[in-house]
Amino acid sequence: MSLFDILKKNTTKKNEPLNLSWLGVDMHNHLIPGIDDGSKSLDESVELIRLLHELGLRKLIMTPHVMSEFYRNTPEMIQNGLVQVRLAVADAGIDIELEAAAEYYMDEIFFEKIEKKEPLLTFGGNKVLVETGFLSKPQILIETFFRMEMAGYQPVFAHPERYLYLHQDTELLDSLAERNISFQLNLLSLTGYYSKPIKKFAEKLIDRGLIKLVGTDCHNIRYIEALERLPREKYYHKLLELNLMNPAL
Numbered sequence: 001m002s003l004f005d006i007l008k009k010n011t012t013k014k015n016e017p018l019n020l021s022w023l024g025v026d027m028h029n030h031l032i033p034g035i036d037d038g039s040k041s042l043d044e045s046v047e048l049i050r051l052l053h054e055l056g057l058r059k060l061i062m063t064p065h066v067m068s069e070f071y072r073n074t075p076e077m078i079q080n081g082l083v084q085v086r087l088a089v090a091d092a093g094i095d096i097e098l099e100a101a102a103e104y105y106m107d108e109i110f111f112e113k114i115e116k117k118e119p120l121l122t123f124g125g126n127k128v129l130v131e132t133g134f135l136s137k138p139q140i141l142i143e144t145f146f147r148m149e150m151a152g153y154q155p156v157f158a159h160p161e162r163y164l165y166l167h168q169d170t171e172l173l174d175s176l177a178e179r180n181i182s183f184q185l186n187l188l189s190l191t192g193y194y195s196k197p198i199k200k201f202a203e204k205l206i207d208r209g210l211i212k213l214v215g216t217d218c219h220n221i222r223y224i225e226a227l228e229r230l231p232r233e234k235y236y237h238k239l240l241e242l243n244l245m246n247p248a249l
């Protein structure tokens, strides 16, 4: 291969437009307006959904935060939000399938919800998206996953690459990997959007074969702008070879 060919190849890769049609479904985003730290208005939601549709996605599962102190979103509030977004998106003539679930913050209140058998918002059958704080490991981490499974749910661990407590704790990673927990990577982690260590750990999770789902975790336009860098990333291309659950959702 001549130097010219190499230069040409690199340039092509750099400018390759992002096309997410291979993925089809995004199962983690904050596009129901006004109920968490995501989209702030119905207009903003419609615009973000239009852009995600233009990137090739055919379905979005919207997952507002449910966090006892900050976002006390109930299933009713989320379902009402879904109805509003569906109407506005249909009005705007965007042909995309919309569903809603939630991103539950793992705390005592969430634990009680499971214990009290309060119905949780699921997607893809019995899947429940759960996040934790970024710095320290919740005491109830393994126990909560265990109780979720006992209650018939399939836990989906939101963006494990972002949890700094997991980066050095190989034992914890191994014990989570042994359980029936689906790891969900944020696409933007592969671009270094959050930090370099998070990017490295995301790559490690892909190499270990632990990633079963990916999501945009889109909160606003900055996320979509940053997504455009993805085709330049070697590990983005590795994702295309994985047998992800997204397309079947």
Ligand SMILES: [Fe+2]
Residues within 6 Å of the ligand: 028, 029, 030, 103, 158, 217
């Ligand atoms: Fe999120």
